[in-house]
Amino acid sequence: MSADDAPLRGAWVPLPDEGHRADQQPSEATVVTVEFFGIPRQRTQTASVRLRFDHRPVEFRQVLKRLVDVFPAWGAACMAGDQLAAGLAANIDGARFVGSGPEWLTDGQTVLILSADAGG
């Protein structure tokens, strides 16, 4: 199931990739794009998904929990406790990798989820 096909749940909506403009969002909403690479892309069968939260900012672990909702079959492998599972890595905007501390995201940011062992 791709995220774009996911049913609406609670306060969030997976948005289509086209047509989004930041000024169309409610003032307190945060839209985060998640791009999948490697095994996460393989498991989710999805290249990217956009998630909307009705508050700002958003903590990275909230994004993870949302991904578990959107991709329940993969979700168990995605998280260990409230952290990203071993074997996976996350990067914000292609710039910095997510560590163990809190990582706050603002509207329009992109999270990359990839296999942790990215070399070879």
Added chain:
Amino acid sequence: MARSFQVDATSISPDRATHTPGYHGRYLCVDVTDGRSRWVSLSWDVLRQYLGGVGLGTYVMLREGAVQHDPLAPEAPLAFVFSPLVGSPVTTSAKFAVVCKGPLTDRLNDSLASSGFALAGKKCGADAIVVTGRSSRPSILIIDNGEARLESAESIWGAEIGQAEAWLRQTYGADFQFAVIGPAGERCVRYATLSHDGRHAGRGGSGAVLGAKNLKAVAVRGQQRCVWHDATSLVQHAKRLSEKSFGPATAKYRELGTAANLLVLNRLSALPTRNFQDGRMDQVDRLAPESLGMTHARTRASCVACTVGCEHIYALAAKDDPSAPDTGVRVEYENLFALGPLCGIVDGDVVLRASQRCDQLGLDTISTGGTIAFAMECVERGWLDAPWLRFGDGDALLSAIECISNRQGIGDSLAEGSRRLAARIGPAAERIAPQVKGLEIPGYEPRAMQTMALGFAVGTRGADHNRSGAYEVDLSAQVDRRRVDRRAVPLAIETEDRAAVMDSLILCKFLRGVFDDLFEDGAELLRCVTGWDLSGAELHDAARRIINAKKWFNIQAGWRPQEDTLPDRFLEESLATDGEARLSRAQLAGLIVAYNRARGWTDEGELPEAIVQQWKLRDGQNSG
């Protein structure tokens, strides 16, 4: 309780049955000029200090005086080196190292390959097989249970690797295993590979060294097994390791292969493109495994005794072309990047065909792609008169590969590698030749991955992603990969130390995420095999000794501090698609000084006498 376990007591000669378990305690040295051979003893303390594989190979090269010879001279030694774990049930342990002075770099060169050759070679009764001399005619070196002889290779001289291996198997039978060179090795292309069963000891030109000796192949067969000190515990450890090797740490390798790196590095603007002019390329998703798998049939394979199964073999013919001959080609990230974006190419058919031609001709794909891409930029700038050799032209890439292997036309210059080609063109070309110490740079853009830039600069065999795994640091939260400072140095050193142990034990790097503590776990495996009371700290010391020994070799071979750097392009230009990816000369110099100090070396990278004595680097040198 520990107990000795002897697999085949009748096959072990009395003098070696009491030797350290896991080892034969000697190496075989064959001079192919006259076919004479000699055995050289290896004491238990040398084995404990240098382990096997790359470590033991470095010791053997120092002992055999490799530093003083031109790599392609008859006197230059080349060693096939095994490890204490070869033949054990430990996953990925069926590996061997090929160690020599490198024809590209004139520095120490070591490369690894896998499978049956390692098992059969060790059963010859040797921890290493050293080849020196030059045969008067094309020959095959046969090592049959420790007895060496030469036979004619006239029937297969000029043959591509697949044809040569098929002839050898048919002629000598299934008991023998073969290491073979292709036409590129015969013509001493400086980045020719040495192949076994489709896998290549690829980097640095060991195939050219064998070709310079007039050897088309080395064939090994034997019945001499080593004992294990504590077989029961070894099997238990091996089982646990195998089970863990099926977990998430290796899923990427199993399901997608290393080719999965392509889209990640492109997204991070770290994918070397058009001879490192950029870090990102449009439409590169056409080369991703997800796309290639849609158009070309894919199968998986693994090395002997491996539970990871990382090999992804793509049919060369498109799925919609059933009339075409169906031959497969192994696809790795490094051949995709080097024969694809680095040359401005995103056509999957072209890159697969180029990879296959390199495999069959016996060419290192990274150096082949790197040298061709460099030549393409020189043509673009009007420095090289080969107007047909253009970025993005797949036919030009394929033609250039054939020209290199045949040393025809411009191929004769390209066969020398980018550093020597640049020296002929002039200083402006040397600024952009994509090499360190003569070895072409792998698929990690140094400006966007600056811990890796340090690893490339100080690498003993040149720009190298296998002896320094510093890219792991860049692709983590430990550093800001585009603003790396001295805090990254100990992290880079740690990846070098880990690689030195894995390359000496020898275990596949794809297991690196599987160990809880590589040094402790590795020491436990060695305890089971050898009976040594070895700690993780001592194994870590062995890694440091091996790295110092490699450096010592290079110093003896003429290394100078100015070699530890990157080409000017990387220190003077930022990436076009990522202006934040900048690396200054002063920044890299500071990292290198910090690295040298952390290693206990002088700021320039020389080894102080205290370090030479601490690691006993002169012991055994030139005494063979």
